[in-house]
Amino acid sequence: MSGSATYADWIAVDWGTTHLRAWAIGADGMIRAEAVSAKGMGGLARDKFEPALLDLVEDWLGAGPTPVLACGMVGAKQGWQEAPYMRIPAKPAEMMPMRATAVNDARLSLSIVPGLSQANPPDVMRGEETQIAGFLARETSFDGILCLPGTHTKWVHLSAGEVVSFQTCMTGEMFDLLSNHSVLRHSVAGEALNADSFADAVSDTLSRPERLAQRLFSIRADATLNGTGAAVARARLSGALIGAELAATRPYWLGQQIVVAGAPALADLYARALATQGTTARAMDAASLTLAGLARIRMTQKEPSPT
């Protein structure tokens, strides 16, 4: 994607566990170039972060130092340099101080966005704070619940531009482990998801959440005994896990204004799950939220504090 001489006014970087994505932003605020690589934080030793970044962005660098603003797991303890969590309540776009990070190449001036933490119940996020900043840049007066479904789904209570509280459910990771690595894998292969079975499983789990542990193996047993198809079995697994998540997050969504921002199919699934409880949620494609958040944070940030 890079290659021609495209000087960036600054560079936005979304650096998660399994991916690295960078954007060259012009002085006019427009995207000049974009590049991605599979060099996520999870596979990099500390001294490999700068080379991985330069591989992507070197062609965008002029003579003077170019500001680079990065968010995500790059700032975790096991990342390039730890950017300690900010304690909530906090305004995500005003999360000072950014963490200035020592680099070898003088053409880079790197800052890492800190994650957010909550004392009680203990919870953390890293990366989603930037999506929240992007969301709030668009919907400045939003008061309600933002749900960010994914590997670790975040339920975030926003009020007056602040994160008031949040809760993480590892539903996506559970679904991945159970559907690919447990005995259930034999029964839930494929991508198809039966809509009625999904809605039934969500409703059943919400009305009897204490039965979750029994529901899971039943999916396999029913497939074995009765030849239940994979689209039904997969819907039951997904519905049971999302149902369990809704049972645990009821205080977040009951009677609240809700936006679900995620990959479209997943955001739709959460909206349908909430609909079984008579709750209407607005689904939103989260694809551009991280970049919008980085731009918003860059606008409001002060000078990086010295390392």
Place this chain on the structure above:
Amino acid sequence: MSGSATYADWIAVDWGTTHLRAWAIGADGMIRAEAVSAKGMGGLARDKFEPALLDLVEDWLGAGPTPVLACGMVGAKQGWQEAPYMRIPAKPAEMMPMRATAVNDARLSLSIVPGLSQANPPDVMRGEETQIAGFLARETSFDGILCLPGTHTKWVHLSAGEVVSFQTCMTGEMFDLLSNHSVLRHSVAGEALNADSFADAVSDTLSRPERLAQRLFSIRADATLNGTGAAVARARLSGALIGAELAATRPYWLGQQIVVAGAPALADLYARALATQGTTARAMDAASLTLAGLARIRMTQKEPSPT
């Protein structure tokens, strides 16, 4: 273990997904020899079962065909030959017909014990029916609940020598996946388990089972923010999952006579979990139940039905 000429009156075989264990039994009913291998059903193509068995038992075979009675996943659809489930209610030691299995070596006469199935709610077991037969051979008048904890824990209601109903919870598999393959693996390493944290997590989960999805990531967040040790974090994970299992199986254990038969440390853990609810369970080492069950089934079995 084999090697010298030890002729068996018959051979007992416990053949699970990951292990193969065989015993040479003399005409007096005593164990003459024992052998184990890692050639579990999960890693064998259909034509590799007989060689794997012969590797273990060949030295025990005389001229005439020696009866071999096998239980476990060897009888699954993906096993050596499917031994269709018997529908409950059923008496495990009288589970006729055994499945006679065609073999190439005329010195073997193989029968496979069928598993048990339940229509509603759908459930299946394969291997545990033999442990149940072994348990009932010892405790002929037992009326109550037998819990067999493991990868897929079985809760079994026994009355008048019959399996009346049962329920499977995949708690062991969930614990394995979450403790070794999820983000929680960073927080729960090692084998130590804090007893108080375990009891607290069981009780908390039983009083608020709908919060399970929230508890799991909290374990990680608390370790990240507050440096909670692995023995506490591991106890919280184990307690949350076993607590969720007890929530789902409450009709099985509330006010019942209960025996937990498993590996001693695991049986003890379940007994401690039940004790938090004021329920006393008798823990029993399950090590010898499968062989006792195979012996009991052999005593009561009729001639194998033709294939």
